[in-house]
Amino acid sequence: INVGIPLAGIPGIGSTPLGGAKITLGYENSDSRVTDAQPKQGGTVAVVMPLGALKVGYQKKGYQAVGTSTADAQDGFFKDDILGIAYAVNDEMAVSYNVYQSDKHLSTAGEVEQETKAINVAYTVGGLTLGFQDAKTTNSGYVKATDNDTRTISIKTAF
Numbered sequence: 001i002n003v004g005i006p007l008a009g010i011p012g013i014g015s016t017p018l019g020g021a022k023i024t025l026g027y028e029n030s031d032s033r034v035t036d037a038q039p040k041q042g043g044t045v046a047v048v049m050p051l052g053a054l055k056v057g058y059q060k061k062g063y064q065a066v067g068t069s070t071a072d073a074q075d076g077f078f079k080d081d082i083l084g085i086a087y088a089v090n091d092e093m094a095v096s097y098n099v100y101q102s103d104k105h106l107s108t109a110g111e112v113e114q115e116t117k118a119i120n121v122a123y124t125v126g127g128l129t130l131g132f133q134d135a136k137t138t139n140s141g142y143v144k145a146t147d148n149d150t151r152t153i154s155i156k157t158a159f
Contacts, residue, residue: 002026021049028063040064046082053088075107096120104142112142127158 003026008019026044042063049056061080079102086096100116118135131154140148 001028017051018049020051021047023047042078055084055086057084057086058082077105079103079105092124094120094122102142112139112144114139114142129156129158130154131156 002024005023005025007021007023008014010019013019024044024046026046028040028042030040040063042061044059044061046057046059059080059082061082062077064077081101082098084096084098086094088094096119098116098118098120100118102114104112104114114137116135116137118133120131120133122129122131124130131152133150133152133154135150135152137148137150140146
């Protein structure tokens with residue numbers, strides 16, 4: 001379930017600078033096909049605020065973890081914080097910076113924090129988009145002292 005609430009329609013707020021913001025609420029519930037895993041449940045709330053060519057967004061998520069044992073599957077969970085800032089340089093080019101922090105809590109292993117910071121550049125001409133991302137992750141895969149740096153180049157077309 002996902003519900004988006006644009007603040008433009010709220011009396012007293014719609015005509016202010018906050019009127020451009022949007023709040024999104026979500027809830028998920030799914031069955032598991034993995035041995036020893038419980039059905040997954042989670043919730044999220046996100047806020048996006050446009051400020052001219054700049055957009056700032058924040059999302060908070062919480063959901064049950066899929067564990068490697070019955071105890072982990074019943075007691076494990078994740079808490080995620082995502083912050084994104086995007087700037088449209090012009091109609092063709094956009095730059096963004098994102099921070100994704102995820103805390104994995106397991107009854108058997110304790111808490112591990114994984115954090116990814118990424119900068120993205122996209123250039124669009126007609127139906128062609130060229131993208132570049134430089135990302136750095138600490139505690140990659142929720143393994144302490146395991147870092148990962150990646151660079152991605154993408155080419156997308158629309159027909």
